[in-house]
Amino acid sequence: MSRCQPVSRPLIRSLQQSHTSASLPSIAIRSFSSTPARKDEPTTTTQSSGSDVSKIEEALLGARIENPFDGSLGSRRRRAALATTTNIPFEQMPYQTFQEARKILNADRQEKIAQIVKETAKIKRLEAADASTMRGGEAYKQKRLASLREYVEELKILADINDPLVKRRFEDGMGDMNKPIYRYLAENRWRGMDYKIITQRIEQFNVVPDILPKFDPTMDVQLSFRGSKAAPGTILDSRLTETPPTLRMQVFDAGERLLSVVVMDADVPDPMSDGFKRRCHFLAANIPWDPTKKTLSLHRFGATPTGAAPTPSTSEGDLAVPWLPAFAQKGSPYHRMNVFVLEQSGPLDTAKLKELYDGAGRDSFSIKSFRDKFNARPVGFNLFRSVWDEGTAGVMQRHGIPGADVEFKRQRVYSLKTPRKAKGWEAKRQKPKYKHLWKYTKRIGTMSGGT
């Protein structure tokens, strides 16, 4: 009888298996079973004895999951405690230190809220007051108001920053980005690593002197191509970048604004001037954005036909220059494909943008001139790189881009110095006359010089 349990355990398991997939052939379920395939398994099922019927039934009807944390185990006191204390809200958990800590934090929060009320009243009073009665005049009043408002924003963050539920909600990604505390936490997280990486890429790929004279991103922009994330600065396959990316954009300041997205290639080889030019690969403007919005798919802009079609002006933004796949001709060094997000000061004229940058205007595009012409401020940045690979020719052919057969080669630069004879003990003993010394001398080669 004592052997019943060990014997019946595999038995129950096999019964469960046959119960869950009775109609399927045993081959189909083989890969999911935890036990190795055994030839004698069918024979074990026939060994069922009458004493284990209840156990087998239990196993068939509903397997009892033996979870040591569900309250079925432990001392009487533990079981009683677990039976009465399930589903207590987190903030009411009866841990003494925790509750004392919550009291302290709540008191502080009440203080902060009282301070906010006070400061808001002060702002109201100051707004109502006449600026001419103040010593600093209108300038003083505005400055004072701005600093008071900033202080209130700070207090709003401080009131909520010690709340464990806020922390939990933020970590779960359920935070309401309209509230200052979640925006603050999100910005902190971004500044922790992603911002540092982006600034490092800006520095090491010389984006700052090459493309913009000065730039510090203030919003988070992440790229993903066909659903796969691309780390900033990676060299991507040209077949992957054939379709426009999806941008995950997060702004950290409150309010609605209009953004424009520019994708440009900063390394287009120009053999005529023996240098490099820039090219605009994508330009969309008037994209309304606020902190609650997360992703912007550039496919959506690409869906509309270009050319004679009417301006695809929607509430989601206007396309000015459709997506041109990233490509690098053979032999050219890697191309930096920069994705800039600019904050507009007002709605832009899409027709003018098209006239300026679409078609032939793609070449020699300058983000600096765009910024100055349309009064847009660069706020977000990301980049990827592209090189010639086995898919580039196909991509260029599919999109009607000429130049797939061009290969760039470095020109040999000859030294302007006249060849000099090698000098020294070694050079003297290179000739066959000193053959017996060759095992001691270095073979410094020809005496052509100019190396």
Place this chain on the structure above:
Amino acid sequence: MSFLSVNITLRGLTSRLLPPSSPTSTRLIPAMSAAFFSTTPAMAAAAAPAKGGAPKATPKKKKGKGKGEARDPKIVNMLQHFAALSPRRIPAPLRMGRNRHLRHWTIHRAWLMFRRKQREQREGTLMRQYQSMHAACEELRQTEGPGTRDQGYLYRVAMEKKGVYGHNGVPIEYARPQTETPARMAWNHEWKP
């Protein structure tokens, strides 16, 4: 215990640095760990008997292999430095469930908040005391002294440092002339006043 931990953490290193079949790799580490890994004399003392019990076995092993070469000092140095990274020196990070971690975090924040409040209160008190002292001195400076004394007499008297080093005393630093080096004769025992 130390032998185990060191052997586990530095297994890769020792196997790379030493020939795999060499018995010294297993034999020398406990001796070294006893020497370098004990932080207190008590631990060293506790490790000593184990070492004392071993020596009978150790020379035998040495004889058996016929190889008693000294440990390369470079390896010893490296092992000493790696020992600083051993789990005995650096405790493992706290692992908690989510709710428990959140409670821990809450308590930690509350503790920081409490200490901050306390500190600010103390600083405020000190500041107020200092200000009130300052105000009192200013008041003294502007009063005309008792009787025919002129203005500020009381302040000057109050600022005098008489008796702060004891009655007619001088700071102990001036009890003997300050020198760059200690005296050649540390104490003159024959000296009589």
